[in-house]
Amino acid sequence: MDKIDSNSIKILTFLYDADSKTVREIMNKFQLHAESRRDYIYALLEYFVDEGYLGIITDQNRYVLRHNVRSYVHECALNNRETILPTYSVYLLPAGRAIVESSRRNKWYFLAPLAISIISAAISVGSLLYQVFDNAPILVELISR
Numbered sequence: 001m002d003k004i005d006s007n008s009i010k011i012l013t014f015l016y017d018a019d020s021k022t023v024r025e026i027m028n029k030f031q032l033h034a035e036s037r038r039d040y041i042y043a044l045l046e047y048f049v050d051e052g053y054l055g056i057i058t059d060q061n062r063y064v065l066r067h068n069v070r071s072y073v074h075e076c077a078l079n080n081r082e083t084i085l086p087t088y089s090v091y092l093l094p095a096g097r098a099i100v101e102s103s104r105r106n107k108w109y110f111l112a113p114l115a116i117s118i119i120s121a122a123i124s125v126g127s128l129l130y131q132v133f134d135n136a137p138i139l140v141e142l143i144s145r
Contacts, residue, residue, distance in 0.1 A: 008044065009103050012053065015092045016100040020057070024086035042084045046073070053096035057089040065093075 004012075007030075014029055015021055023045065027033060032041045048054040052066040064072045076083045092100075 004099060008048075009100070011041075011044070012048075012092065012096050012100050013103070015054070015090060016097060020089045020091035022086065023084060023088050023090060026090065027086060042082075045084055045090060048096065051095070053093060053099065055091050055093055056084065057091070059085065059087055 011026060011030065014026065023041070026045075027038065027041060030041075032038060045054060045056065046069070049056055049064055049069050050066060056064040058064065062072075073083050
């Protein structure tokens with residue numbers, strides 16, 4: 001599995017929680033309406049399809065997957081069409097789901113010990129403050145034999 005940046009993980013996570021989303025919904029969610037940002041999301045989605053993380057459904061109900069993405073891009077270039085349009089649907093494939101699940105699992109591997117450490121530190125500080133500011137006399141028993 002390749003390393004993917006956090007912005008890409010956010011996009012994959014957004015798709016993970018739904019069956020499919022349109023490219024427009026992704027652009028709205030992540031505010032990618034400027035021309036350069038639109039080109040970025042198109043290139044990113046093409047990369048994800050090429051890597052087998054996503055599938056795209058065109059307006060003509062054509063499925064673009066890893067095995068036919070090259071012929072689809074070539075066909076679009078010959079016909080002078082955009083390869084991805086805002087109305088196309090995008091859905092996550094098992095390889096993309098694995099990336100999201102791995103990312104979530106890695107967060108838990110970090111957050112669980114951190115939470116336990118914070119709770120332990122709070123208990124220790126609380127006990128220390130209780131001992132320091134407790135005005136009751138300390139009872140000490142001496143046992144002599």
